[in-house]
Amino acid sequence: MAKLIGHKKIRTAVFISGRGTNLKNLIKFSKTKKSPISIDLIISNKKAIGLRYAKQYRIEKKIISFKNKKIAENKILNKLKKENIEFICLAGFLEILSKRFIKNFKKKIINIHPSYLPKYKGLNTSVRALKNKEKFSGCTVHYVSSKLDSGKIIIQKKVQIVKNETKNSLDKKIIKQEHRIYPAAILKIFN
Numbered sequence: 001m002a003k004l005i006g007h008k009k010i011r012t013a014v015f016i017s018g019r020g021t022n023l024k025n026l027i028k029f030s031k032t033k034k035s036p037i038s039i040d041l042i043i044s045n046k047k048a049i050g051l052r053y054a055k056q057y058r059i060e061k062k063i064i065s066f067k068n069k070k071i072a073e074n075k076i077l078n079k080l081k082k083e084n085i086e087f088i089c090l091a092g093f094l095e096i097l098s099k100r101f102i103k104n105f106k107k108k109i110i111n112i113h114p115s116y117l118p119k120y121k122g123l124n125t126s127v128r129a130l131k132n133k134e135k136f137s138g139c140t141v142h143y144v145s146s147k148l149d150s151g152k153i154i155i156q157k158k159v160q161i162v163k164n165e166t167k168n169s170l171d172k173k174i175i176k177q178e179h180r181i182y183p184a185a186i187l188k189i190f191n
């Protein structure tokens with residue numbers, strides 16, 4: 001992975017599908033001096049709530065429907081190339097990127113996942129952890145590979161599940177840690 005040279009930040013795109021709290025957190029981080037990345041493009045597969053941060057922080061956004069995945073990915077690849085994007089952060093992006101797409105950004109796409117991987121890949125992680133009476137859950141930042149939520153782990157953090165824990169209370173604890181470890185993972189990669 002290329003290290004940060006001089007003062008130029010690594011041009012980064014964030015992909016979202018939802019409310020975008022990780023996006024907002026990454027934008028704030030990117031504006032700090034210590035951040036190796038700048039956020040120059042936001043990609044979404046739909047009119048996600050989180051796109052409001054594109055407007056708020058004056059970052060270019062592009063909504064691309066994944067009705068036809070191949071066409072969608074080609075459009076995104078063209079845009080990324082045009083904007084000289086070198087690094088991609090997935091933050092609640094609900095489409096699975098193809099092998100072919102990932103090959104174009106080898107070891108340059110990372111994702112945040114709301115469980116202590118390899119436990120609970122996929123969706124509804126907190127509900128499943130509670131159902132199984134787990135003692136802890138957590139969150140993980142990992143490289144994106146062609147297998148869902150299975151790429152090399154960069155950073156992860158455990159969160160305790162206490163008595164009477166609800167999905168809501170657990171999700172709150174997890175997202176708080178997500179906002180800590182996503183920037184930490186980026187620092188770990190580039191420093």
Ligand code: GRF
Nearest residue numbers: 019020021022092112113114
């Ligand atoms: C987070 O829990 C993240 O781990 C998962 O999707 C959620 C996105 O939340 N991949 P937000 O849109 O960043 O608030």
